[in-house]
Amino acid sequence: MATAEFKLYENIFIETSIQASDYDGVILILYPEESNVPKPRLIASYIHKITIVDKHVEKTPTVWNCDYVTGGRLVISPTGKITPYNDVGVVKEAARKGVERALDAGMKKPLLIVQNAVDFPDGQLVCILGALEALYQPLQMRERNISKHFFKIGLHAEENESESFEKVVRNAIALENSRILTRDIAGGDPERMSPENIVSYIRNAFSGNNFVTINVIDDDKVIQEEFPLLAAVSRAANQIDRHKPKIVELLYKPSDLTRVTETIMLVGKGVTYDTGGANIKTGDFMTGMSRDKSGAAAVAGFVKACSLLKPVHLKVVGVLCLCRNSIGEDSYVPDELIISKSGKSVRVTNTDAEGRFAMADALFKVSEIASKELNPHIYTIATLTGHAYRSYGNYTAAMDNHSARATNHASRIQFSGSRVGEGVEVSIIRPEDLTVNEGKIKGDDLVQIDMNTKTRHHQLAAGFLIKVANLEDKNVKYTHLDIAGAAGILPLTDPTAVPVLSLCHVHKVLL
Structure with a gap:
């Protein structure tokens, strides 16, 4: 590298x-x-x-x-x-x-x-x-x-x-080095940053760092069993080794675990290229879809910042869900009924809504682990919906579940974003954003997306993730960050590395 x-x-x-x-x-x-x-x-x-x-x-x-x-x-x-x-x-x-x-x-x-x-x-x-x-x-x-x-x-x-100014400089250097990692992954073209190459890049980026451990899941059978929704998205890409899906689990632990007061758990969408699949993107809408891995890139960037600044109060679990939504004879298609890892059956309705599938099973896995962690807070970070961009332009949409909303967490992220120059808009998940995802016919627990719904698409996507991961009734804080408009739109703008700075500020990672 x-x-x-x-x-x-x-x-x-x-x-x-x-x-x-x-x-x-x-x-x-x-x-x-x-x-x-x-x-x-x-x-x-x-x-x-x-x-x-x-x-x-x-x-x-x-x-x-x-x-x-x-x-x-x-x-x-x-x-x-x-x-x-x-x-x-x-x-x-x-x-x-x-x-x-x-x-x-x-x-x-x-x-x-x-x-x-x-x-x-x-x-x-x-x-x-x-x-x-x-x-x-x-x-x-x-x-x-x-x-x-x-x-x-x-x-x-x-x-x-001045010691205070040197501290500012040291914070800036650590944050920028973390954003370089984020931009490299998010901005790399679909081949330079294929799932296989992202794994190699990540291993090199954290080489020699004693605070971060890396676990890569790439066995076909394990991915099929443990991440069935992601496996469906990736089916057409599995014919090419470098395009096969990978789950990268990053774990940051400070040297003294007795000082940890909070566990941050992040799941990032890492679709290295999104053709739309069987619901192929038409016109010019496929251009720029190599940026669909910006959520996973941000997860890696946040872990990198922690590894450099070494906050003693945080334990961080980061999961990069890497896959490619390709077109081919083995593409997953609308009407398929797939059983998620949480046990819920999901009807495919639009293969271009692949991002929620890519993260769903990893989010469920993290939500199960969260009950054993100290003061957990779960995030999903994704360039998930064009609706977020149409709603808020080049700003991140932040959405809390009921537990996170009780602490006004999305508003805290918004405040942190204003302090570090990353714009964040608070969006509310309402009851209809959960119920709209429920199955319409017998045997369907959920639909991938209700194609008859014309509004609130970024909120209902968060609702889908809550329901598919069984987070609806769990008392665990969960915040979904849709960065579709904020991550940088190819070919008009460079990758921005959002929301790394906001997360570092709100969770007091800085020196």
Whole structure:
């Protein structure tokens, strides 16, 4: 695997002066005057003069000759007007665009000024993450040995060394390295990140890490017996070894289990390519379906963050449900009746609703284990429904079952998302979202999806998962995260690695 990891004092440095040597330019995030964010002492008057000369500097990133900073070049990247409706995402975007502008100008060793905006408590962290996001190169580019965009990046916050700022930097590096893993898996093409290749990537990514153990289930008979719904989805793909399904179980345990206060259990949809199966996707709707593994990628990314930041209070179980929804003579088709691992019979109604099948049996297995764990909270993470995107655009839809809703957990995730620049919308699972999944004829416990229902598709998908996993009456916290609109849509946007940051924030993974 072509590494792209960031390491403090190797390719990321903390600097106490904007005139530090060996940089070829400086990047400044320009906040609006009313924000009262002080500008660095050496260039405050210079910036003031520029804003008088050209107001356009407050709208788009620009490059200026400046003798007061290292490298003699200054990139000014504005946040634009910050309203009461904005969150820290405006800082992330300004940092990302500022670094991109610096790279376009030919800089390979930029120095980023990381100021503390009082309105955004995690503004410095998010600013650094936005900058590092701009430096990401996809795995397949790295493997082709395409030259790096940069040699190093400096981070300047104040003129004296600070332990608190170093902690922010260390958090940012761990989080970004985790997001690199997530983007690599989510963004890899269907062959580079086939189930077989994802397993190899995961093994390499966690090699030598004593806090994470890996178990891979790939025996055909075991998958058929233990994960029958996923096995149905994968039937047409089983003719090709590299496309055969895999279940990857990741377990993070801190060194002292007596300090654990919560067990996080995550199940991720890892459909490496979704043709729609027998209900084949028409028009241009098949393009981008290699991103249907973004949920599994996020699960791996969260476990990676835990392995790097080593939270002592968490035990984490992550399950990646890897399969491919192919077309062929052995495709599963509508009208089939399949018995799930929970014992419920499920009538296939649309093979393009494969994501809930891919996760269902793993979710049931996790729900059975949860009763033996300390303070468990179960998640499913998936690019599950186009309806989530149509409802909320590029934001994650978060849905709690009755137990999680009692603690307002989805609202807590929404708050955490606003702190780290990941937008989350809270959606409510209502009684009809469960009952609509019930079978319509004798012998059917559930239908894969009620094709006559035209609304609430992302909620009823969560309802299906609750019912098929026997979570309806269990007193265990469960939250479903539909990231269909938030994960990044190919070919328009890069993979975003959501909701890794939100999960790390809400579960206090950071140092």
